Amino acid sequence: MGTFNSLRVKMLLFNFISFIIIFIVISNCQKAPKPVEGEMEIGKINELISTLKGRVNCLTLSKNNQVLVVSPDMGGRIIGISTDGIEGKNLLWVNEEITSEDFFKADVPFVNPGGHRSWIAPEDAFYLDNDDNWSCPKVMDPGIYTVITSTNKSVTVSNKFTIKDKSKNEYNLQLKRDISIADSPPVPASELPGEIKFVGYTVIHSLKNLSQKTIGKDIPFVGLWSLVQISPSGTVIIPINPPPEGKKAYQGYFEPILPERINITDNIISIKIDGKRREKIGISPESSKGCIAYLSVENNNEAVLFIKKFSVEPEGTYLDGPWNVKRENGDAVQIYNDDGNMGGFAEIECHAPAKVLKPGEEETHAIDIYVFTGPLNNLKVIGSKIMGIDFNKIQYF
Numbered sequence: 001m002g003t004f005n006s007l008r009v010k011m012l013l014f015n016f017i018s019f020i021i022i023f024i025v026i027s028n029c030q031k032a033p034k035p036v037e038g039e040m041e042i043g044k045i046n047e048l049i050s051t052l053k054g055r056v057n058c059l060t061l062s063k064n065n066q067v068l069v070v071s072p073d074m075g076g077r078i079i080g081i082s083t084d085g086i087e088g089k090n091l092l093w094v095n096e097e098i099t100s101e102d103f104f105k106a107d108v109p110f111v112n113p114g115g116h117r118s119w120i121a122p123e124d125a126f127y128l129d130n131d132d133n134w135s136c137p138k139v140m141d142p143g144i145y146t147v148i149t150s151t152n153k154s155v156t157v158s159n160k161f162t163i164k165d166k167s168k169n170e171y172n173l174q175l176k177r178d179i180s181i182a183d184s185p186p187v188p189a190s191e192l193p194g195e196i197k198f199v200g201y202t203v204i205h206s207l208k209n210l211s212q213k214t215i216g217k218d219i220p221f222v223g224l225w226s227l228v229q230i231s232p233s234g235t236v237i238i239p240i241n242p243p244p245e246g247k248k249a250y251q252g253y254f255e256p257i258l259p260e261r262i263n264i265t266d267n268i269i270s271i272k273i274d275g276k277r278r279e280k281i282g283i284s285p286e287s288s289k290g291c292i293a294y295l296s297v298e299n300n301n302e303a304v305l306f307i308k309k310f311s312v313e314p315e316g317t318y319l320d321g322p323w324n325v326k327r328e329n330g331d332a333v334q335i336y337n338d339d340g341n342m343g344g345f346a347e348i349e350c351h352a353p354a355k356v357l358k359p360g361e362e363e364t365h366a367i368d369i370y371v372f373t374g375p376l377n378n379l380k381v382i383g384s385k386i387m388g389i390d391f392n393k394i395q396y397f
Helices: 002-030 045-052 376-387
Strands: 059-063 066-071 077-082 116-121 146-150 154-164 170-181 197-209 223-230 234-239 262-265 268-273 279-283 291-297 302-310 333-337 346-351 362-375
Touching: 045 066, 045 077, 059 154, 059 170, 066 170, 066 197, 077 197, 116 170, 116 197, 197 223, 223 302, 223 362, 234 333, 234 376, 268 279, 268 333, 291 346, 291 376, 302 346, 302 376, 362 376
Parallel strands: none
Antiparallel strands: 059 066, 066 077, 077 116, 116 223, 146 154, 154 170, 170 197, 197 362, 223 346, 234 268, 234 291, 262 268, 279 333, 291 302, 302 362, 333 346
8 A cells, every 4th residue: 555655646746747847838838939139120210219229329309299310320310200209100211120230330331221311422423433333432321420419309410521433533521411300391280181290300411622622623523412211102203394395304224114103294203112123213403393202102091291392403513313324414303213122112312403612612402301191182282282283183103
């Protein structure tokens, strides 16, 4: 009997231990997997800030529910904007690779973070080598931007750098960005349809000649270039002046623009944006009216409307055009649609007319960005008011 009881106790103990082991295994299997290092979300402004915290310097500008995130360490970029406060959706395209620890290492090749940035033009002089290999000069972007002034509604950042073009001409430059959040929408609040949310800002970027040579005389011109990255899919809208006789309203840069992806009606160009085909077009300063729009429809007929406004000099000197093509003048407006190889984004771009800059002289160019979210029909009303065209007569993609 004693032996039997002993065996029974041992069996009970064995079963108990087996139960504990199985319980632990099952519990561990049901636990959520440990997040991979660098695996973070960046779709909302607070998530973006959390991801960048401790990696780069970020400044947050805000007024009511308008929010901008500016990073001096990322080329002086506006990397996030929202109409819904700090927990709202980031309405700019941002590269998901910024969640990786490797993204911010100094020895890795340049990868564009996204957002709204300032570069210099022309592209084929500063970004291409003699074999047409493209690279972004790191002294310019991300550069070493310092904060000159900062408040909760505005910030000024500056980058001083020396750069050579493809012909070995040397430039000593200062690229400065004065960024301020908008006080109000560009149309009176009383004229805004209901259910509309807004974020707006102004960027005044400037280029200063720090060398002893005159730019545009002793060495070739250099110009200011503004690029805003947006998320597909949607339609870019460009009102134009009728082109001069014998000239086209636009020119293509890379692959031919497929006719089913572009429409021109009543001097309004509309372009399909989907991040699936590499296309770029340019609009001459004579044809440009100094504004671009981008309309993207989301779920339940909710939409996002970007409007970019800037000055254009029809007789000005513009520098950028198709690579390695001799040109009389460059384009004032450019639209780029990526094919997915660089992230699947799109860009609405504008250039400032280049100026002769003596040593110590500076040129500036102001860009206003207005972004609205809300019902599609209401955004069409707003777009028509601001841009002076009928948004109901546009072909959308």
